[in-house]
Amino acid sequence: MYKNMRGCGLEGYTLQKNLNAPKMEPSRTAIIWSMTSGPPELVPAFAPLTRLSEEEQLFRVSVREFARREVAPKVRAMDEAAHFDPSLLRQLFDVGLMAIDIPEQYGGQGGSFFNAVIAVEELAMVDPSAAVIVDVQNTLVTNALLRWASEDQRARYLPPLATHLVSAYALSEPGSGSDAFALRTTAAEDGDHYILNGRKMWITNAAEAGLFMLFANANPALGHRGITCFLVDRETPGFQVGRKEDKLGIRASSTCELILDNCRVPRANVVGEVGLGYRIAIETLNEGRIAIGGQMLGVAQAALDHAVSYARQRRQFGQPIGAFQGVQFELAEMAVDVEAARLLVYNAARLRDAGLPFVTEAAMAKYHASQAAERCASRAIEVLGGVGFTREYPVEKLYRDAKIGRIYEGTSNIQKITIAKALLGKLS
């Protein structure tokens, strides 16, 4: 359990290693690789996907309690103000949710990727904006640092990331979204520095972030093989956070433009090596999109829960509307959507933690979960009738928040391209 889960009724626990390993069974075993625990362990091959280990279950409950107690009261005001409450951000650090997979030696929680997905799902049930802040910090930036950064970079950045430093992942540009490797930000070598010039768009967490994992091309003649990943501190001369977007959904999550005007970044801040950025970008996003699936799963589950609760209470024609088969069928279809999303998301996350191929499954998970979120939120509004359409109830916000799932970390079309490539190979 989370050693830092203060203020949510579950204080004093210490995170146990290998949270994702269910109890061992003597026969029929498969190898599972836990990022934090080192050597592979034997776990039952037939463990049901949705059956969490005791530790995972405790973790889920504590995040749920935190979300309901601390996040829920602030959601509406944050959505209306399009601003994430700084005191809540502080709490996310205090309870360890901004450092789920950072090893304990750097001050983090030493959890698994699966834990991060559960956290994102649980937060999204209450506020998808809070979920995406945690998502970017854990499943993109620290995840990439753990895999690709030098020991010096880990020592410099992981401890502050575990306590107070918010991070952002800056790949997209005005002219390169789906076609991410067409990015035009350049990095020119200058002694022991690189000079970065260009513009980034749509960068989540940018308003709050102190650290930007940013992609620029150090050798455009080489095409995507010139793309390089840099760690850029917010205070770096020549770096500026620009305009903040006014959005349909996840309004409390900041999305900003970045301007790089002769921004001087030390060579020591190149992640991996020069020219490796395209691999870092794609491989990190392949993992990150599982957690976006988790975010959308949370949205879908919340929509279903609100609809079920309302269907029990609301009476028309002398009975609860849940007694009408027309409403029951809506709820049943929503439940199937949610269950399918959960199976896809958990399977992809478990495969990733097991060190097994997961890219196609991750694309399927994100593709389906984002569709399920949209469908369930839409249906929930209808089950609630007129009040569902108002800001009195949370379902209209879930509907707005669901839409982003089909856009960021690869649009639905991009997920389908990945899935089709696995079916057909490269045809042209």
Ligand SMILES: Cc1cc2nc3c(=O)[nH]c(=O)nc-3n(C[C@H](O)[C@H](O)[C@H](O)COP(=O)(O)OP(=O)(O)OC[C@H]3O[C@@H](n4cnc5c(N)ncnc54)[C@H](O)[C@@H]3O)c2cc1C
């Ligand atoms: C709220 C928000 C937060 C974001 N956060 C971040 C962030 O933190 N970091 C970051 O780097 N980026 C971020 N993004 C950017 C996001 O990843 C891109 O918006 C997304 O990848 C799509 O790129 P695009 O907007 O340029 O759309 P385009 O790539 O222009 O796509 C437009 C349409 O064309 C379709 N299309 C494009 N290419 C093909 C193809 N080959 N085949 C079929 N259809 C295609 C797409 O599916 C889409 O429907 C964020 C975006 C938003 C809206």
